[in-house]
Amino acid sequence: MNSRATAAVDRALDDRLRVASAEVDRILAATITVMQRVTPEEPTVSDIIAEAGSSKKAFYRYFSSKDELMLAVLERGVTIIVSYLEHQMAKESQPADQIARWIEGALAQVADPHLMAMSRAVHDQLSASGRGVPGDDIMAPMRNLLVVPVTALGGEDPQRDAEAVFQMTAATMRRYVGSGEQPDDADIGHLVRFCLRGLGVTQ
Structure with a gap:
């Protein structure tokens, strides 16, 4: 693969990594917010993804x-x-x-x-x-x-x-x-x- 093509792939991967990292950060921050709000009850995945503005598909892409x-x-x-x-x-x-x-x-x-x-x-x-x-x-x-x-x-x-x-x-x-x-x-x-x-x- 020539250098321009390699650079294009690297840019695409970097963009995906930034998007994934930002989404994980939102989910983690939302988890803390929801836990503080519902304790002693246990937060649901639905509560967390709603707070994060995410989706179940995205959630399970990052967390099993x-x-x-x-x-x-x-x-x-x-x-x-x-x-x-x-x-x-x-x-x-x-x-x-x-x-x-x-x-x-x-x-x-x-x-x-x-x-x-x-x-x-x-x-x-x-x-x-x-x-x-x-x-x-x-x-x-x-x-x-x-x-x-x-x-x-x-x-x-x-x-x-x-x-x-x-x-x-x-x-x-x-x-x-x-x-x-x-x-x-x-x-x-x-x-x-x-x-x-x-x-x-x-x-």
């Missing part, structure tokens, strides 16, 4: 089931959080400070009323449906951010140390999401100090 859509919503949320945490950690040069930023940034997600409402909507829908909230594997990209700074502290088992910090923070996040309460500065500061002491950091 509503379960897959719910997981996609969670994964999108984790991706956004990871980007935020990376930005916060990059402000610090010392590993202990990077870990503190990670914990503070993670808990900021449940301290923000809008983010809390979205998290609760997803949590409530998955719990009410009987599917249960997915395990920590979906949050692995968050956990992986801890490995480098925890390793830099020189502990004997940095992988387990990073896992411990992650589990403590994730459990705290789940507690607040489940209760609807929000952590204050004292709550966040206490968890930071507790985790850093466990890693052998004296303040």
